Amino acid sequence: MTEKSSYDTYREDVAGRANVEDTPELVRYYRDLERFDAGALWTVANKIEPWEPKSESVPTLWRYQELRDHVLRSVALVTPEKAGRRVIYLNNPGRHDVSAAVGWLYSGLQVMHPGECASTHRHSASALRFIMEGRGAYTIVDGHKMTLGANDFVLTPNGTWHEHGVDEGGTPCIWQDGLDIPFVNAMEANFYEVHPDLHQQVAYPIDDATHTWGASALLPQGQAWSKPYSPLFKYEWEPTYDALRRLAKVSKGSEFDGILMHYTNPVTGGPVMPTIGASMQLLRPGEQTKAHRHTGSYLYQVAKGEGYSVINGRRFDWRERDIFCVPSWAWHEHVNTQASEDACLFCFSDLPVMKALGLYREEGLKTNGGRQAPAPN
Amino acid sequence: MTEKSSYDTYREDVAGRANVEDTPELVRYYRDLERFDAGALWTVANKIEPWEPKSESVPTLWRYQELRDHVLRSVALVTPEKAGRRVIYLNNPGRHDVSAAVGWLYSGLQVMHPGECASTHRHSASALRFIMEGRGAYTIVDGHKMTLGANDFVLTPNGTWHEHGVDEGGTPCIWQDGLDIPFVNAMEANFYEVHPDLHQQVAYPIDDATHTWGASALLPQGQAWSKPYSPLFKYEWEPTYDALRRLAKVSKGSEFDGILMHYTNPVTGGPVMPTIGASMQLLRPGEQTKAHRHTGSYLYQVAKGEGYSVINGRRFDWRERDIFCVPSWAWHEHVNTQASEDACLFCFSDLPVMKALGLYREEGLKTNGGRQAPAPN
Amino acid sequence: MTEKSSYDTYREDVAGRANVEDTPELVRYYRDLERFDAGALWTVANKIEPWEPKSESVPTLWRYQELRDHVLRSVALVTPEKAGRRVIYLNNPGRHDVSAAVGWLYSGLQVMHPGECASTHRHSASALRFIMEGRGAYTIVDGHKMTLGANDFVLTPNGTWHEHGVDEGGTPCIWQDGLDIPFVNAMEANFYEVHPDLHQQVAYPIDDATHTWGASALLPQGQAWSKPYSPLFKYEWEPTYDALRRLAKVSKGSEFDGILMHYTNPVTGGPVMPTIGASMQLLRPGEQTKAHRHTGSYLYQVAKGEGYSVINGRRFDWRERDIFCVPSWAWHEHVNTQASEDACLFCFSDLPVMKALGLYREEGLKTNGGRQAPAPN
């Protein structure tokens, strides 16, 4: 390590904050401390105890139109066997070191052709997939096989054996993967295992989890479930969209989020997995929400419609399948620019972590009628 | 109180059990104790510590065919205003003192004509209603109005203001009421209050609870719910029956109960109310379950089909709308006698109490292939 | 059953209440219903839906001075082998049918001589013992042996093998037993089993539960405990009294209860058992509490000092070791008549049941400065 030349970079002239100017004697002292793997708190205190969070992640939108070709191009370039998985991951400009789309969340676009199938593995990272296009995709989780269509969403939780594929009779499929890989790595708790047979057996009737756990407010007798994630591995689009429209009939929703529903574990009413939560929200024709900000990292995919979001004062126009992120404590508001169609935003986040650990906080924008004044786009 | 002549009625000649014969000296002693509001435990120990439960309730079936006329007859005999409610309650032959259908559960059949409406009240007893016939019935719970059809089931939990009625455009309606009145009375915790205005305002869109909380594994954002009962007050028949049939596709179900699902509170995955649980079960064509017994008191209504149940060795044939009870620790098995139709049994019980207090126990019949040998009917 | 002559006993002339006068036609109708194990709700509605609870139990005080001789007399009259246990039970004048001291709680005074030991059994009823006098008493619960002194309190929860005895070197011991036998019988869930060897082995070091679980806010690693009752079977008097005095230094306590602490399960912070809770309260010299009432049934033993309680307007003077009950929804206030000594009241109750099932309710007396005007004693 090269010696630092100044230690008083973070001084603040505010009562209760560190404000110590470098002197030759102090600098000598700081260098003495370094020899003992130590330092003087007041040289870093104002840095490590900020007044409020300032995310390293940058608000970013990934246009599907731009990425799709590159995703498809990978089919010719690598085999699933060599690549493990053919995935183009999203790299937040502020988070290159950890391959994160936002905060500690990883996301990528995976493509698979009919008849292809990735090998079975498991890891401590939790995962979900959100289907973007194609017919015939399926996922197998611990022996439960699920068929998947556009806007369906499937879990492959921490520790479950899982594999993905596309039926011979299907079409090329693209889906979004979402994982907490960066978080689990940061917690230094990631384990990875390839299935000894490379593939797992389907041990239950197709879509049995949906038929067993997917009823509204009805749980099957004699099916004990105490794992920390939802036994309902698949959340289908049709009943989800239907639920949003029914809710919209009787509720004005939130001024910040319109009509928003959280996917839940039906056994507990809690989040689908301990480290990743997910939601779908509906913006009514012409709806423009007010700005708020909260802690946690959020990655959206446009499931339906078009419009724009303003994030920390910058406008991001979006269309179906575009993906964008809202970093922690970033102001954000959403607009459905369509005159007569709903817009729907799928979102996954680390909200369950923030809630479980007491780190969630939110506030609405008090000025300008609750709306940010975006810079010209 | 008249003096008892003998105190050794409950003697058992078994090690570890009380076995004290009356002597003149002991009888004098017992009478001395009575003067001090006391007694000798060994005179009652074997009675109050039985080897296993022996229910006071008697297995009983109430035929709808027999009761229906009497229920309708009440319309001419009393007004809702005078009667409070026009209800014929079911009186278990073993439980006359507490007006219970089985154990500590009350049940009755209520009739209401179009345009009629009972006044609003609330009580510490928890209630549910299961619709048997008619069109146009509704219930209002704390300002939430719900429309009701046959085999729908609605909650009016402990402490909620509630009223029932039938729309002007409807037909005469009959439903089953289920309450824990005897239990709450036994716990000496029942309070009753008539609404100061006799009726409550409808404060939300019709069926808003269903649209808000009735989606599968999706919960609305920003709707905090911490009450000890389900916010989903109504459980409709159609999705329930559909759920049973879907479960039957992928599960063999229980050898004792066929395909059985518990109605749940979607916010917690737990029972619909702390003191009363409910379930719907489907018996496939020709299905004959094995006998088991468990603690808790259970009241069934036949929602669909016909067949019979054997309860403590006695056969009870049933048809749609018949009601029958299974007392605590009574052996029971069910048979769908139809060759090509499902049979469905609605059931409510005190199972949540038994589970919460650690008093639930069950066992299967080990002999005769798991089937009771019923006495000739 | 003899035919009832009148059915309109419970009429009330209040809107929303049943108010139907008998007519010959109605009486014929009622008798028709009885043949079908049914009845008309409006004939009993006002009885089974009371405006507020009216306990069947009678406020009662049992003077130790009066009972002690009779308890000791039992030693000469019966052997533990014949009697099972030598216990004089407390019989609330309002609850003779179920051998209850108050509500659904049983209590008795047990005596044992040095060298005596009752056989091991288990049952679904939960039990506790509160030591009144003597040296050398012990209890063994599932292989854990505990030594017991005056004012110590020990659990023998639902389903645990337990036996009691007095060491050869001890003195005659008397203790109070408290059980939920009437409640578990009412729930028709009581099972009883005698240990196959009549006695169990001591499988752990003496008082190991105390040394393992009895530290303040410290739990041992690697000792999983998921049973629904406290692993800390014994609660000793000395640290309890010390805790009350420390709390009294920094808290004014409750105007209704003085300084009151609930015994808890250290693993959960919840009640010691799901069906029975216990507390110890301290009344400072001269302290006179205000009257309140709440649901639930409460049985007190005076652990220290003297004074009186006013229960539903009647004064009960008490001294050390006296036992008295407060039935559900009965007004009660306590007075320590000593000028310079604390008084301490041990209490056990069904409060955990009332809380778990949403049946707990309380209110303070608004009139007369919060104090009842007792009738002259």
Added chain:
Amino acid sequence: MTEKSSYDTYREDVAGRANVEDTPELVRYYRDLERFDAGALWTVANKIEPWEPKSESVPTLWRYQELRDHVLRSVALVTPEKAGRRVIYLNNPGRHDVSAAVGWLYSGLQVMHPGECASTHRHSASALRFIMEGRGAYTIVDGHKMTLGANDFVLTPNGTWHEHGVDEGGTPCIWQDGLDIPFVNAMEANFYEVHPDLHQQVAYPIDDATHTWGASALLPQGQAWSKPYSPLFKYEWEPTYDALRRLAKVSKGSEFDGILMHYTNPVTGGPVMPTIGASMQLLRPGEQTKAHRHTGSYLYQVAKGEGYSVINGRRFDWRERDIFCVPSWAWHEHVNTQASEDACLFCFSDLPVMKALGLYREEGLKTNGGRQAPAPN
């Protein structure tokens, strides 16, 4: 960003792992992706999905003997007003960027002279202090003032106003601070606030939290507590050490940890704070534990005695007040080298996070009798 020259650094020739060699065409493809804030997963997959965790933190021991002088030196160099707090923080050689002692945990040694007092602030980071030397230290948390002695441990949870000081009549005091600052910063959820008055009022009797919540298995009536951290802010040394010795009488303890107890929230039995847990463990004279490893980051302080620990094969000798860390998934075993004295290790960690999020895993060393073969020290 400079262009990367090679992208196939992480190739593994194992079925199910990425194994794609760079080609000119692929490198062009990778560079195309970078322009869209994207990348090819297979270039980083083996890096971000490791077979098992490899901590960035380095096993490190900080000798008190070496640090103490530097800590005291700070008194002459800076005032509390200028420095905010006079703290020398521990900087793990592998974690310089985030000022962490291990993993995402911060720690430092703070010194304060009699009559000094730091200003009141609050932050989203949770904190604890463990007293090392001196008399007269105190902490005030949300108006509750606590006196502190050596080996006492005090909480200042997320969001609580807190300040520290030393009474005029005391001596210079040194304590260890422990916080989750790096973690809360990583989660982008840290807020900081200086108290408007710079100091808070003492609003309760001294040590009231200890007298209110510090009893064993007894909780005060009427003191509702639903915050996510323990209301017992202080854990004193004497009862802790006593508890360990009592547990040692009846338990062999763990082969990996000897006699270890977790400090708990008495209201829930859970950890003291959602993000930081703490424990004290006792190693009996001559005790040598077996090696195990688990996820999570752990920082120890030697509260009593001397000995050594072997961490990932390296021996660290320790004496009273030394501090050392065990990074995630590092093998570790402890030895008390004293012939007749106990050794005690205080430890704080992120164990509650690992448990709450399903990321905890552990295993014992199977070889060499469960002991690592350390390199010569």
